[in-house]
Amino acid sequence: MAQLDHTHDPKLESWVASANGHADFPIQNLPLGVFSPRGGGPRGGVAIGDRILDLPAALAAGLFTGEAARAAEAASGAALNAFLALGAGPRQALRRRLSEILAQGSPDQGKADGCLQAASDCTLHLPARIGDYTDFYVGIHHATNVGKQFRPDNPLLPNYKHVPIGYHGRASSIRPSGVPVRRPRGQTKPPDASEPGFRPSQRLDYELELGVWIGPGNELGEPIGIAEAPGHIGGYCLLNDWSARDIQAWEYQPLGPFLAKNFASTISAWIVTPEALAPFRIPQPSRPEGDPAPLPYLTDEADRNEGGLDLELEVLILTPAMREKRLPPHCVALSNARHMYWTVAQMVTHHTCNGCNLQPGDLLGTGTISGPDQESCGSILETTLGGKNPIVLASGEERRFLEDGDEVILRARSRKEGFAPIGFGECRATILPSL
Amino acid sequence: MAQLDHTHDPKLESWVASANGHADFPIQNLPLGVFSPRGGGPRGGVAIGDRILDLPAALAAGLFTGEAARAAEAASGAALNAFLALGAGPRQALRRRLSEILAQGSPDQGKADGCLQAASDCTLHLPARIGDYTDFYVGIHHATNVGKQFRPDNPLLPNYKHVPIGYHGRASSIRPSGVPVRRPRGQTKPPDASEPGFRPSQRLDYELELGVWIGPGNELGEPIGIAEAPGHIGGYCLLNDWSARDIQAWEYQPLGPFLAKNFASTISAWIVTPEALAPFRIPQPSRPEGDPAPLPYLTDEADRNEGGLDLELEVLILTPAMREKRLPPHCVALSNARHMYWTVAQMVTHHTCNGCNLQPGDLLGTGTISGPDQESCGSILETTLGGKNPIVLASGEERRFLEDGDEVILRARSRKEGFAPIGFGECRATILPSL
Structure with a gap:
């Protein structure tokens, strides 16, 4: 470290x-x-x-x-x-x-x-050519909240506390902060419909994530041990992994999310270095009593002692009406990177444990980092319980999901007594209407 | 066309x-x-x-x-x-x-x-820098066969006949024919174990696929209509999407396969052009009575008339013992690209219908193309019914899954009266023992 x-x-x-x-x-x-x-x-x-x-x-x-x-x-x-x-x-x-x-x-x-x-x-601009983009799922509160909606009987699957679950995302559609995002169209099948239709997504969402830039890579076939993993981390950014929940619900089985995610991802443009974040390292959050210990290949004392990160993460929404009334963006969630169940080093080591090669400029996402309560949910799907309980904004408007013209802004701040607070710069984008 | x-x-x-x-x-x-x-x-x-x-x-x-x-x-x-x-x-x-x-x-x-x-x-060498790699699942016999093993009650999910199911794969670990593949290690949880362990995969498999090279790409936010899709296809190759079935079974829910696939994929090194394959176009195989018609965005008369491809696809295995006895590679499967449920144009159009951008040199995989019977299965998981019925090779050896030293060879041949037969060159690689 x-x-x-x-x-x-x-x-x-x-x-x-x-x-x-x-x-x-x-x-x-x-x-x-x-x-x-x-x-x-x-x-x-x-x-x-x-x-x-x-x-x-x-x-x-x-x-x-x-x-x-x-x-x-x-x-x-x-x-x-x-x-x-x-x-x-x-x-x-x-x-x-x-x-x-x-x-x-x-x-x-x-x-x-x-x-x-x-x-x-x-x-x-994007700070690097992103070779491959992988998204993890290390926000355990998010995994539980979303699991409840997609699989009410079975929110957190048996593998979750053993495997840092991840999947491959789309690198070509990642854009820096400021580039607008067009509402995707796609196949959806509303619960009351007998057949699917093709239409603009009605359940457009943000996801509050941390992005991790890979520094030096590894050769194909040569895993990165957990003690060496920090040496392969080149920096951090904010990541909004836009998600179309209606497309996702219809397409995601059995191979995972695809068009629900790959129409756009937005990142903050600055690479915040591991050195800049060094003062804000914390022990890996302790696992609840009864959770299994990570397998040995994911276990390292230094990582346990300082693999966590104390970093406030915030989601704000600015609607066209708020812009007109000159209202400031409305904070809809305040979370913290300390709610990650797996550390970034564990993500890197797990990713390469089968020999998969990472390359400089590859991007890893943590997955949505929600906190334990309703005010710290990193996606609107969680905050509104799938659209049932709308958010009420400072303008008096309600939001069950994102509407055209809405701008979503992610921010990150590290604060610790005895150190200068630092931030990541903004990760923001506005929703354009569907074609 | x-x-x-x-x-x-x-x-x-x-x-x-x-x-x-x-x-x-x-x-x-x-x-x-x-x-x-x-x-x-x-x-x-x-x-x-x-x-x-x-x-x-x-x-x-x-x-x-x-x-x-x-x-x-x-x-x-x-x-x-x-x-x-x-x-x-x-x-x-x-x-x-x-x-x-x-x-x-x-x-x-x-x-x-x-x-x-x-x-x-x-x-x-690899013929192009692969930006993003996407794998589809258009082999309906494969989807059904594998579905039976992973979900006995529910082999073909309700979305399959509406959505050309696909997911993102790993671009960095794609190698040209001839480069050996190291057996991956990973988390697995055998059915009789109470906890997962970390070990070399015991259920290593090949997957017989066609690869599709993207030619001209599309801008982010601008879908490729089905009539325009053929203009974005730059060529074809063979693709072996190596799979570790024990890692896959434990990790794949809810976000899809990850480390079970991304340790290696092997492609044939030559880009076979759409022009070379023009004589071998066939109508899209007709859907069984009662199957839903594709949605309008996936429907095009030219695609229906000549969106299919008559291309024999073959899997052969050569073991160290066979090599020693100078036996030729043993054919373990003979399939055909005509068994694709969705056309390549439908794959391209579906991929971009939400605005996702494809780029020149991106690679699409069709997913495993199995035929309707046991002799035409494109993965050993299907051929051996999950390892239950071993393949007997010409050497007298049995294979339930791949063993170290085994070489897997894929071949493709187009034949049609009145035209010269053409092939793709080989897609081959040998399994190295785990680290």
Whole structure:
């Protein structure tokens, strides 16, 4: 696991004034991404306050040497796969050097200032070419809640507490925050219909997930042991795994969700590094009395001690009427990554235990992270009990499922006494009407 | 659908003598792939008899002009994605020109002869970078046979005859014919065990499938109508979707197969074009009396008339003992692509009906194509009834599931009176013992 060092010092301030006290991107965060400045092509950058440090420009200005320069070079192109492949050493060297460059009183301020872009003038892209996307199901409250609706007699299946359940998702339809999502059409069979029909989904939902970027991969046939798994994790993002529940209910047996999910997934555009999250590691949440112990291949003391993550996760909705009335987005769920039943290291190790190869830039989703109560449900299906109990928004509007024009916003915040809070930046998208 | 022209003339012969009467690669086939000659790097090529035409060399020799040159250029690199993106027009122009160049009496023989490599001296690679891999389930006999074993009361679920069921697979672990496959380890829970364990799979299986290469893709949010679907199909291959049945039985609910499948898939290395297969199109097999008609979005007259494919599909096994005794591979199943319940065009249209985007070089699998009887089952799970009735091989050995050292070979052959038979080349791999 990543060590704490001076880059985590909560007293550290940046000469980029907007960074100090910034909700997402203070100097203690330093996430990486790919952006285009106005009139320019895509390139690697680092978020700092409301600015983006242009990495190829900073390299050209001679701000990096040695291992940090190697990392900055790998993070300068239109996709960060090469940077992710480098792993922890170069990534940490880059973080230390970025912290120096951007710190209050840095002798490099003059050179670096010319490499900053206003984030509001830039377009954010996917930070990497996603080879394969896998979605897990480690939110046990979500699995139980949804299980009750799809299988009332049998909510949590017998394998759940033994297997970090996962399945393959669609990589091609993942888009960065801000790209609208078109309501999908598909086959559905309402409970009262004798035959299925083809129509726009009537039960469109969000899913509050954490995304995990794979750093160095493994060769086909060579599993990643649980102790080595953290070395293969390149960073984190927010993930909204949009779901059409009516399509899902009709199609998902026996091979799992397909068109109910693959029309779009939205991620936050910045890769938040394991180092930035190091202060917020917690022990893996203890399993309820009577739950089976994980099998030995999923068991590791370090993972048990610090495999969890204390990260507040929030879902907000902004409707067209709210936008018109200038109301702020309405929080419909507040959850926390600590509600994961399996750790990210366990996800990585399980994924590769059969020899399956992960590659730099692959994306893992945790699955929906719901908390134990109705206010912490990560999908509207859970919050409204399948549409039965509508959410009432600040505008007075009701929502059983998402409507056209609704914007869904995910946020993540880490807070811990003695450390600067950091965030992930937003993961947001608006629903367009069906074709 | 592709038209018949002089390139399909069964009397056409090539000056490449081994092509004439070749089981797979006569001049009527002309499949494309990526190969490395001895000591050289990967590049595009065309299989002709026991030779490979080096496309960049043929381009440099001035053998192509116009649209055929554009296609040959796109097919010259280390991956054919750019060629697949071009679609039917350039692909057909290239086919016509290749047929001219390689035909008996061609004035280009002198130039082209220098561009041939002996296939036995070359290494074959994956023909494209596979972005996403989707596996369908269109073999209705397979779905019924397997359904009986996993769900005795409920073999074919109510959605099967309405929905071309599919799910996402793993792209990173797809390998070309010849690359060995390591027996996976994983969680299994034998029927008599109270708790799951972690061990090498004891029920390792093959799956006989057809692979479909996506040609031009579609934009996210823009479905491909059924009439347009054939224009998005770039070619075909054989696909062995290796499956660990004991891992599958324990993990697959509720989200579908995951580690039971993603440790390896093997494909034949040559892209057999829709043009090469044009003579072997047949009407979509008629649905049994009483089956529902497909919904309108999956209905098209041309697809009904020629959406099927008459293609013999064969599974052979070669064990170490057979290799020692110099016995030939033993045929354990003979099936046919005509047993698909849904057409490839229906697969493409269904996949995109929610707006999901396909990209050039994506791979679709049909799912296991079993015929109606015990001799035409495309998986050993079906042939042996879940291991109960072993296969007896020519060597006298029995197989309930695959053993270490076994080699599985898939073959495809199209035959029709008045046309030259063509094949796909082999799709073969040997099982290595578990780590």
